[in-house]
Amino acid sequence: MSEVKNILLAGVGGQGIILASKILSEGLIQAGYDVKMSEVHGMAQRGGSVTTQVRFGEKVYSPIIGKGQADILVSFETMETGKWLEFLKPEGRVVVNEFEIPSAPILACDANYPQGVIEALKEKASHVTVFKAGELAESIGNIRTANVIIVGALVKAMGLTDINWEEVIKNTVKEKFVEINLKALQLGMDQVK
Amino acid sequence: MKKFMTGNEAVARGAFEAGVTYASAYPGTPSTEILENMAQYKELIAEWAPNEKVAMETAIGASVAGARTLAAMKHVGVNVAADPLFTWGYTGVTGGFVLVSADDPGCHSSQNEQDNRYYAKFSKIVCIEPSDSQECLDYVKEAYKISEDFDVPVLFRMTTRTCHSKGLVELGERQEVPMVPYVKKPLKYVAAPATARILHPIVEDKLARLEAFSNESPLNRVEMNDTKIGIVTAGVAYEYAKEVFGDSASYLKIGMSYPLPMAKIKDFASKVDQLYVVEELEPFMEEQMKAAGISCIGKDLIPNIGELNPDIVSKALLNEERPTMSLADDKKVSRPPTLCTGCPHRGFFYALSKKRNVMVTGDIGCYTLGASAPLNTIDSVICMGGSISMAHGAKQAFVKNNVEQKVVSVIGDSTFFHTGVNSLMTVAYNNSNTVHCILDNRITGMTGHQQNPGTGFKLQGEESKQINIEKLCEAIGIEHIVTVDPLNLKEVDQALEAAFAFEGPSVIITRWPCALKKFSEQDIAEFDLSPRQYKVDEEKCRGCKVCIKTGCPSLSFDGETKKAKIDPNSCIGCSVCSQSCPFDAIGKVVK
Numbered sequence: 001m002s003e004v005k006n007i008l009l010a011g012v013g014g015q016g017i018i019l020a021s022k023i024l025s026e027g028l029i030q031a032g033y034d035v036k037m038s039e040v041h042g043m044a045q046r047g048g049s050v051t052t053q054v055r056f057g058e059k060v061y062s063p064i065i066g067k068g069q070a071d072i073l074v075s076f077e078t079m080e081t082g083k084w085l086e087f088l089k090p091e092g093r094v095v096v097n098e099f100e101i102p103s104a105p106i107l108a109c110d111a112n113y114p115q116g117v118i119e120a121l122k123e124k125a126s127h128v129t130v131f132k133a134g135e136l137a138e139s140i141g142n143i144r145t146a147n148v149i150i151v152g153a154l155v156k157a158m159g160l161t162d163i164n165w166e167e168v169i170k171n172t173v174k175e176k177f178v179e180i181n182l183k184a185l186q187l188g189m190d191q192v193k
Numbered sequence: 194m195k196k197f198m199t200g201n202e203a204v205a206r207g208a209f210e211a212g213v214t215y216a217s218a219y220p221g222t223p224s225t226e227i228l229e230n231m232a233q234y235k236e237l238i239a240e241w242a243p244n245e246k247v248a249m250e251t252a253i254g255a256s257v258a259g260a261r262t263l264a265a266m267k268h269v270g271v272n273v274a275a276d277p278l279f280t281w282g283y284t285g286v287t288g289g290f291v292l293v294s295a296d297d298p299g300c301h302s303s304q305n306e307q308d309n310r311y312y313a314k315f316s317k318i319v320c321i322e323p324s325d326s327q328e329c330l331d332y333v334k335e336a337y338k339i340s341e342d343f344d345v346p347v348l349f350r351m352t353t354r355t356c357h358s359k360g361l362v363e364l365g366e367r368q369e370v371p372m373v374p375y376v377k378k379p380l381k382y383v384a385a386p387a388t389a390r391i392l393h394p395i396v397e398d399k400l401a402r403l404e405a406f407s408n409e410s411p412l413n414r415v416e417m418n419d420t421k422i423g424i425v426t427a428g429v430a431y432e433y434a435k436e437v438f439g440d441s442a443s444y445l446k447i448g449m450s451y452p453l454p455m456a457k458i459k460d461f462a463s464k465v466d467q468l469y470v471v472e473e474l475e476p477f478m479e480e481q482m483k484a485a486g487i488s489c490i491g492k493d494l495i496p497n498i499g500e501l502n503p504d505i506v507s508k509a510l511l512n513e514e515r516p517t518m519s520l521a522d523d524k525k526v527s528r529p530p531t532l533c534t535g536c537p538h539r540g541f542f543y544a545l546s547k548k549r550n551v552m553v554t555g556d557i558g559c560y561t562l563g564a565s566a567p568l569n570t571i572d573s574v575i576c577m578g579g580s581i582s583m584a585h586g587a588k589q590a591f592v593k594n595n596v597e598q599k600v601v602s603v604i605g606d607s608t609f610f611h612t613g614v615n616s617l618m619t620v621a622y623n624n625s626n627t628v629h630c631i632l633d634n635r636i637t638g639m640t641g642h643q644q645n646p647g648t649g650f651k652l653q654g655e656e657s658k659q660i661n662i663e664k665l666c667e668a669i670g671i672e673h674i675v676t677v678d679p680l681n682l683k684e685v686d687q688a689l690e691a692a693f694a695f696e697g698p699s700v701i702i703t704r705w706p707c708a709l710k711k712f713s714e715q716d717i718a719e720f721d722l723s724p725r726q727y728k729v730d731e732e733k734c735r736g737c738k739v740c741i742k743t744g745c746p747s748l749s750f751d752g753e754t755k756k757a758k759i760d761p762n763s764c765i766g767c768s769v770c771s772q773s774c775p776f777d778a779i780g781k782v783v784k
Contacts, residue, residue, distance in 0.1 A: 012528065025197060025359065026197070029197055029361065034361065035197065035359075035360070035361065036325075036358055036359065036360050037197075037358065037359040038354065038357065038358040038359075039357060040301065040357075047528070047529075047530055047531045047533070047746050048528055048529065048530040049528045060360075061432040061433075061435040061436045062429075062432045062433050062435075062436040062502070062503050063325070063354060063358035063359075063360070063429070063432065064354065064358070064502050064503075065502070065503065066502045066503050066504025066505070066507070066515070067504055067514075067515060067517045068514075068515030068516055068517040069503075069504075069515060079524070079525065079526060079528075080528075082519075082520035082524045082525050083525050085518050085519055085520055086517040086518060086519045087517075088517075088518060089515075090516050090517075090518065102749060103526055103527065103528035103529070104528070104529055104531045104565075104566075104744065104746065105526055105527060105529075105566075106526055106749075107741070107744075107745075107746060107748060107749045107750070108566065108567050108741055108742075108744065109738065109741060109750045109752070110566075111526045112526075112752070113526065114523060114524045114525065114526060116524070117520070117524050120520050120521065120524050121520070124518045124519075124520065125518060
């Protein structure tokens, strides 16, 4: 439990990254870790990039990490993954929700959405898991659970499945959404081999 | 009980536990959530003020009355509050007084990255710097004790990282602190020249006693490990230094950075071989240490520009960098912030962008994004309230030098109340032929929807008086005032033309609620906010991309079909794109 682990979540405002970080942090605290979480949300509500960093271990000092330091990069949007790759350790894992949200220059026809991001990622990083959380969420009947599916994949990839996530979900979402979110969490875990 | 809290939440909790009974602030990232969190405690009064000077002065009044008080603001807000601050440093306090200054290294959401620790030295008050959420709570409580023991205001210096990072915090109980009974003290509080001359030497004496306290205080803590490297550090920079050096270096962790514990620093320096100063932004501690004859290395290696992180410290002091991977640039496209779908500012800016030969001075808020592509409308933004006064000065200069140039200012409702209203007085008083547009979106938008004197509600939820902007402008002496719907392009265009035609100052008020606002009953009664949606008729669309120039995030252009497209999941039917279309190809979806 001594080594501090670093999780970097990246995406776009409105994708539920803050809630995902909250669920994750709650679970880690419940498991007895010291946890620090840092979020950048200044203008995120207005369509900008959002990242949160969650660090856990026996004792965590810095609330933020530098380049080459993340054990896992979890991206909620395809193109955002590439922007944050330099924060990943060489042996770090990548979890990508394959989903494209065009940014302002793309909408204004000044740029095209980049092609071949996933392939390029696979060439660089050794462990890349890709899935479409939105489609999976629809398959269980609630598109809004996409972020919890992503948390499930993250939990499995980081070997954190022993934590009592059922209790964490119960404490963080409304009662009528507990069951579907637990299903989503398991579905996310199943994405990581 | 331990709770996972941001620094802002912990400061609010600490002030609550310390028995604060009055708190005031003007919202500003990264400080906003401090007062938002204080609002939950019914044992105290938490209020939004129209600007930071007012927040500071109301808190000063409550302290003079004998209560523990707090004022909170972002770093540039302290510039606005600086006038009372400097004299407040002379007079001292009655009830304990904490001014929270939330600095923004890296300019995450600010126009500069000034280091406000200098304000503490400049105004001769105490500076306290927490490094994590637990210290935010503990140090605020200690700050009130110091404030009252030494009769001094305390500047509680936070940064974006301490404000917005979460950590585990051990909570305590609120301790009720009875008010100090009110006694008239004219020789303390009437800061006339004769009093000020008496107060100044008292302040200098106070600072000497505070330095002695600083040397003894556990706020300044020595952690002795290996003595080859010693690090003097403060704030979140301490966490970065610990991350990089761990137990391989010794630390003097400064929690009270003004007055500095110079004897303690000298003693620490004598015990280590190499002394580094690790501090974010300016060499505030380093300069003072060097002036005291202490040999150390700081800003020669660590940048004074931008936010620090463990990487920067490690590279600067150890010349170590971790291996990294990256994708080619063609796999990345920037994601700048934009005006939201349905934002009422979009219609206004789109209409204004069609006008030629216009200088547009802007202000601080979401509408600053009117300066970005594709609207590209605003030419300058300096500070809160500055748009109106800058427009006036510019026009006077143009007129005096016979330059034909229209001048328009753009300011939000909350920013107008902040300091724009003073500027409009000079416009009316000195009579410039300028056009001032007050974009009233019925809320303080940028900082995340805070109430203000125009919205009808107070911070703790009660209903309140509302400023009538039209009447206010009229009272100031503006004769040409028009209120328009900013989502009606024709209406905005006509208002602009009428204002340009008018000889003398004019005001255009645009009135429509922020698209993300939780609408009040009044909003629902006043505006047609029923759900609507628009759709592109592919038969009629000729692919001219005019609608794309509105910059709506729900609109895109399909490169294959050469047609515009509206995302039905996010469109809320503001109709600006439809009005911009020259071929009538965008229509309302009839359900």
